[in-house]
Amino acid sequence: MTAAPRRVLIADDHPVVRAGLRALLEGAADLDVIAEAGTGEEAVRLAVELAPDVVLMDLRFAGTGGGIDGIEAIRRLTAQAPGLPVVMLTSYSGRAEVVRALEAGARGYVLKAGPPEDLFRAVRAAAEGGLGLATEVVGELVGQVVSPAAELTEREKEVVRLMADGHSNRSIANALFLGEATVKTHLVRIYRKLGVDNRAAAVSEAVRRGLLELM
Structure with a gap:
């Protein structure tokens, strides 16, 4: 049949x-x-x-x-x-x-x-x-979906939270007592882990994954 x-x-x-x-x-x-x-x-x-x-x-x-x-x-x-x-x-x-x-x-x-x-x-x-x-x-x-999604560190979560609140790189640096270059490094890592390429997309993806609620 x-x-x-x-x-x-x-x-x-x-x-x-x-x-x-x-x-x-x-x-x-x-x-x-x-x-x-x-x-x-x-x-x-x-x-x-x-x-x-x-x-x-x-x-x-x-x-x-x-x-x-x-x-x-x-x-x-x-x-x-x-x-x-x-x-x-x-x-x-x-x-x-x-x-x-x-x-x-x-x-x-x-x-x-x-x-x-x-x-x-x-x-x-x-x-x-x-x-x-x-x-x-x-x-x-490879290394992105077939394996577990990379987790954000606590510092990276803090950076995302401040981005969600509208802070600039300089403002984030001041709030976390970091240099602006360090903040930019965190952003590069955050974008890679979340699979995005800009601030708005990073915040949106973090919210979708529930990461902002964890902070």
Whole structure:
């Protein structure tokens, strides 16, 4: 007896991209596209209503009038439809993007410019409860996701708290009786550990991880 095809929901803000993905996926006998979404909000709504086997989610929904991005959509799905596999589809392979997606709950990460085999493998792996990653991004995870996230030191947590309060590097240095060069060194380490590249993102990630509540 032949198994039923895996039901896939495509979420991307570009109609041409959605059409291409649909044609590609439906060319595989074991995959069936059941719906398309053009925004993160629509993706969450349809995923909850239709309960697909896998959601193929765009990382960034450009030009959607301030709507949610793929990361936030995954977080909402995690709360509203626990266990629903999501594969992130993106043009970005940077470590910070990969880490954010996987930590939000994505079960796969595929590059739009990658080979179709990566897409098929990721969708099937996610549907079966595994993790599907494009070959190009696996290297980004070494020492970052496959191993436990690096912990911030108590001093680094103090720096993040002061950043959250709006303090400049000089103000942080004065408050902690440090030199500005030392504060900059702490910031570099904090950014690396949190997988971000600026102050606002560092504070946001620290809040999401609950680090500010620990201080």
